[in-house]
Amino acid sequence: MARHPLTGRELMRLDHPPYTIDRSRFKPFDQRKNVFGRLIHDKNAPFYRRGLYDEIEKIIDDGRPGFSRVEFARVMGAWAVHDFFHYAFSWEPPSNPNSVMERPKLEKYIIGDTEAMTKMVKETAIMYGADLVGICKLNNDWVYSHDLEGRKLSLPSNCRYVIVMAVRMELERLEDTPTFTAGTETAFAYSKMAFIIACLAEFIRYLGYTAIPSGNDTALSIPLAVDAGLGELGRNGLLITPEYGPSVRICKVFTDMPLIPDKPLKFGVTEFCRNCKLCSMECEVGAISFDDEASYRTVCPSNNEGILRWAVDHDKCYMFWLENGVDCSKCIAVCPFSRITVKRDES
Numbered sequence: 001m002a003r004h005p006l007t008g009r010e011l012m013r014l015d016h017p018p019y020t021i022d023r024s025r026f027k028p029f030d031q032r033k034n035v036f037g038r039l040i041h042d043k044n045a046p047f048y049r050r051g052l053y054d055e056i057e058k059i060i061d062d063g064r065p066g067f068s069r070v071e072f073a074r075v076m077g078a079w080a081v082h083d084f085f086h087y088a089f090s091w092e093p094p095s096n097p098n099s100v101m102e103r104p105k106l107e108k109y110i111i112g113d114t115e116a117m118t119k120m121v122k123e124t125a126i127m128y129g130a131d132l133v134g135i136c137k138l139n140n141d142w143v144y145s146h147d148l149e150g151r152k153l154s155l156p157s158n159c160r161y162v163i164v165m166a167v168r169m170e171l172e173r174l175e176d177t178p179t180f181t182a183g184t185e186t187a188f189a190y191s192k193m194a195f196i197i198a199c200l201a202e203f204i205r206y207l208g209y210t211a212i213p214s215g216n217d218t219a220l221s222i223p224l225a226v227d228a229g230l231g232e233l234g235r236n237g238l239l240i241t242p243e244y245g246p247s248v249r250i251c252k253v254f255t256d257m258p259l260i261p262d263k264p265l266k267f268g269v270t271e272f273c274r275n276c277k278l279c280s281m282e283c284e285v286g287a288i289s290f291d292d293e294a295s296y297r298t299v300c301p302s303n304n305e306g307i308l309r310w311a312v313d314h315d316k317c318y319m320f321w322l323e324n325g326v327d328c329s330k331c332i333a334v335c336p337f338s339r340i341t342v343k344r345d346e347s
Contacts, residue, residue, distance in 0.1 A: 002345040004242055006336055007268030011242055011344050017227055017264040019308065021141070022296055026306025029220060031144040031153075034302050035318045040148065042301070047318050052325060059325040066179025067325070075180050075326060078187035081194050082215070088194035091212045093205055108208025111258055118260040121163060121204075128199040129192055130165035131248070132241060134228030134262045138162050138254065142220045142227075153218065158256040159210055163200065164221070164228035166241060166248040167192045171338050174247060174329045178284070182333075183326035186249070190215065193251035200253050209257040221250035229262035232269035236279040236288055236331040237312035240269045242344050245337030265344075269337070270294065273310070279331040287316040288331060 002011050031037050038045040060069050087094035097103060111117045118135065125133040138160055144153045173185035197213035204211035212218065222239045226232060230250075231241035238246040242265070280288040289299070289310040298305060302314040321327050332338060 004267045009268030011267045013263035022306040028145040029304045071180035074184045081191035088198040131168040132166035136227035142223045159254040163253045169247045174333045177329040189249040212254040229265045235273035235310045282334040285316040285320045287313040
């Protein structure tokens with residue numbers, strides 16, 4: 001089993017996820033309580049009804065390096081697939097294909113070898129552009145109680161499995177954060193996510209099974225990625241993978257296709273983050289905790305109760321985004337796990 005050079009720990013598979021929940025406090029998260037939900041619904045939020053691009057003309061006119069009109073156009077171009085291909089996030093199969101050929105209707109594919117099918121699903125996800133893929137059984141703790149429109153969420157009972165994928169972001173571009181160049185890399189990763197989940201969902205549907213693609217909607221991505229063995233939760237509130245650190249974006253597909261789940265992974269992230277604190281020191285607005293130990297403490301309304309971790313102040317984070325007209329990736333760019341990585345050995 002491989003060891004991570006930063007932590008010195010083996011990449012160990014666990015029988016239970018490496019997180020702790022206080023059941024007396026915890027309840028499924030309402031998507032309206034994340035920053036983008038509160039932007040729409042929370043009149044007490046300091047960023048209520050304030051969009052990321054509201055001051056973009058002024059920001060461009062200021063003439064700071066990395067904030068030109070052309071560089072901003074790159075950001076918007078990179079978001080195109082994510083923002084306009086709505087079927088990528090639809091629970092229903094897409095319709096009205098842009099093709100002159102009629103799509104065939106085939107009988108359901110009978111899976112005789114679950115292990116072989118699991119391998120084929122992972123190979124297909126990688127083929128479509130995923131850099132990492134894992135599978136877990138669905139834990140309904142992580143399904144949003146309500147979506148951004150306030151509708152109650154409940155996945156079909158037959159969708160027992162989640163295929164969780166990570167898309168790598170290029171660290172070289174993220175190091176220019178918080179400029180438009182780094183924002184373009186983030187946007188491009190989100191568009192790649194939309195492409196990947198749309199393709200994988202159609203692959204599964206054409207074998208006769210249910211597939212519900214998801215980006216940041218429907219359920220919390222990070223705990224599902226932890227359940228699927230892609231990595232651990234870091235001090236910066238992000239998934240830390242052995243291969244790419246936190247330089248990834250996460251997407252998933254819920255399905256009733258019978259698959260073999262992966263086991264959660266542990267390689268010493270919590271222990272390393274306890275002493276490192278580099279993301280806390282480098283955060284422009286002090287949004288990341290300096291506490292020595294993780295706790296159940298929350299620091300803003302967008303933190304869920306009852307989860308043991310270092311809580312991130314998302315209000316401070318988003319207010320900084322508004323000031324810059326683009327998202328910030330400083331906590332990703334400075335993370336030592338982004339630079340010193342290891343390939344896991346599953347043999």
